[in-house]
Amino acid sequence: MRVVSEGLFFHPDGSAPADVLNRMLDGTMNPRLDSPFLPAFAETHEARERIVAQISRTEGRLAMLRGMLARMDERLAAQEVATAHYAETGEIDPILLPSCESVAKAEVAKQTQQVKDEAAFVLPDELVKAGWSQKSVHVTDNDIIVTIRKTRTDAPVTVEETAKAVVEKFKIALQPFQVDGANFRVLRDRIATRPQQPKGPPDG
Amino acid sequence: MNQVAKIEETASTAYSLRAAHRSDDFLKIMPPAEDTEWHPLPAILDGITFAARFIGSSKMWGHHRAYLDHVHVARGKVIATDGKCLVEYSVGECPDFSILPVQVAQITAFGEAPSHVNLDSRLKLKWANGNYLITKFRTFPELVEQVTPLIAAHDWDDFIKMDPDWRDQIIGRFSYKSAPDRVGYKRSKGLVYFTPDRIVGGMYDFAPDIELRMVTHTKADVAFDQKQLLRALKVADEFKFVHGDVSYFLFKAPNVRGVIALDRPVDPVPVLS
Numbered sequence: 001m002r003v004v005s006e007g008l009f010f011h012p013d014g015s016a017p018a019d020v021l022n023r024m025l026d027g028t029m030n031p032r033l034d035s036p037f038l039p040a041f042a043e044t045h046e047a048r049e050r051i052v053a054q055i056s057r058t059e060g061r062l063a064m065l066r067g068m069l070a071r072m073d074e075r076l077a078a079q080e081v082a083t084a085h086y087a088e089t090g091e092i093d094p095i096l097l098p099s100c101e102s103v104a105k106a107e108v109a110k111q112t113q114q115v116k117d118e119a120a121f122v123l124p125d126e127l128v129k130a131g132w133s134q135k136s137v138h139v140t141d142n143d144i145i146v147t148i149r150k151t152r153t154d155a156p157v158t159v160e161e162t163a164k165a166v167v168e169k170f171k172i173a174l175q176p177f178q179v180d181g182a183n184f185r186v187l188r189d190r191i192a193t194r195p196q197q198p199k200g201p202p203d204g
Numbered sequence: 205m206n207q208v209a210k211i212e213e214t215a216s217t218a219y220s221l222r223a224a225h226r227s228d229d230f231l232k233i234m235p236p237a238e239d240t241e242w243h244p245l246p247a248i249l250d251g252i253t254f255a256a257r258f259i260g261s262s263k264m265w266g267h268h269r270a271y272l273d274h275v276h277v278a279r280g281k282v283i284a285t286d287g288k289c290l291v292e293y294s295v296g297e298c299p300d301f302s303i304l305p306v307q308v309a310q311i312t313a314f315g316e317a318p319s320h321v322n323l324d325s326r327l328k329l330k331w332a333n334g335n336y337l338i339t340k341f342r343t344f345p346e347l348v349e350q351v352t353p354l355i356a357a358h359d360w361d362d363f364i365k366m367d368p369d370w371r372d373q374i375i376g377r378f379s380y381k382s383a384p385d386r387v388g389y390k391r392s393k394g395l396v397y398f399t400p401d402r403i404v405g406g407m408y409d410f411a412p413d414i415e416l417r418m419v420t421h422t423k424a425d426v427a428f429d430q431k432q433l434l435r436a437l438k439v440a441d442e443f444k445f446v447h448g449d450v451s452y453f454l455f456k457a458p459n460v461r462g463v464i465a466l467d468r469p470v471d472p473v474p475v476l477s
Contacts, residue, residue, distance in 0.1 A: 008285060
């Protein structure tokens with residue numbers, strides 16, 4: 001049985017935005033103690049905090065890239081100096097030796113391709129009959145990974161569509177607050193006088 | 205031959221326990237200073253013992269609701285609340301302080317009520333026979349400010365006298381141990397539903413199995429927390445249901461006034477018979 005819980009100062013089942021949202025969808029929201037707009041505010045706050053964190057991470061990454069660029073410029077200058085030094089003395093500084101990474105990468109790619117060819121994976125008949133097909137073969141340092149796929153036949157449930165349906169339900173739960181009723185007038189007055197959900201009296 | 209090396213005391217191995225120097229101070233009992241200003245204290249023993257049964261817990265809420273754990277002596281009353289139920293016990297004029305139930309037990313252990321109090325930084329209580337207790341206390345002036353209108357807002361006249369038969373029937377029928385908060389996927393909060401002509405409850409409140417048909421004096425469908433219902437019925441001499449934006453159960457006893465906020469069933473209360 002659904003029950004609208006009452007308390008003297010706060011909602012006895014918790015006043016977190018998720019609690020309020022669940023109660024609204026359940027139809028047991030208490031207009032005296034719960035703010036129906038708290039879930040929306042909480043979502044915005046959360047998204048804002050996420051963006052702030054993303055900005056700070058991106059700024060860190062940008063600073064790191066600028067540092068790398070400066071080091072490359074320094075290396076270029078050092079190579080110029082080393083060249084001049086070679087012209088004078090004939091000594092070759094290690095900074096003038098290339099890392100040869102591109103050649104090494106090509107060697108490794110060749111070996112990987114060879115392993116792939118040797119593996120020559122053939123999909124078993126049972127899997128082919130069940131609708132599976134081979135997608136790709138990937139070779140790592142330790143393993144050969146074969147990916148197989150199958151097309152989904154059921155209708156997929158997307159988060160957007162589900163959220164849309166829940167929002168419609170939420171709108172229905174909000175309808176009583178748009179008419180003048182005793183309970184809901186209390187809520188409107190409370191929001192007008194105190195914009196935020198009170199957390200209870202602070203310590204004395 | 206075994207040889208035992210001579211043990212020599214060196215600076216690095218010689219040490220003493222830090223507490224050893226201070227143990228005398230620790231054990232010393234410091235009586236209240238001679239010039240302590242004592243205020244007379246009314247007999248609060250019954251009040252604090254009574255109110256200590258009605259406190260709540262701030263454990264699941266955090267320190268900003270520490271007032272739930274305390275028994276508050278304020279404005280001549282002893283007040284305790286768990287957020288849903290509020291009781292006040294009139295004791296007479298005295299200074300304001302809030303203490304924990306463990307301190308209530310300490311005070312009760314003296315046998316008699318303390319006669320004087322001083323609240324300079326510590327709670328100092330003095331008994332007529334010269335005994336004294338020094339402990340800590342807190343104050344929650346904002347809570348007192350908030351709860352005073354909660355009691356004063358109601359009309360405390362025209363109460364219904366408690367009929368012992370009526371009470372015993374309810375207590376006898378509904379004194380079961382209710383199921384824990386979560387049973388599988390369903391939540392059982394231990395509720396007892398009151399409608400104007402019957403009371404419905406059971407171990408699992410989502411599938412009630414006990415019904416008592418009687419005049420309940422409520423004018424609307426309400427739901428009690430089982431523990432709060434039984435506790436209030438056991439202490440109440442008079443009671444009343446008040447219906448408005450919120451439904452309340454008010455109860456009275458000598459020196460005692462109490463308020464319980466009642467839940468509202470959304471679905472119709474099932475009829476069992």
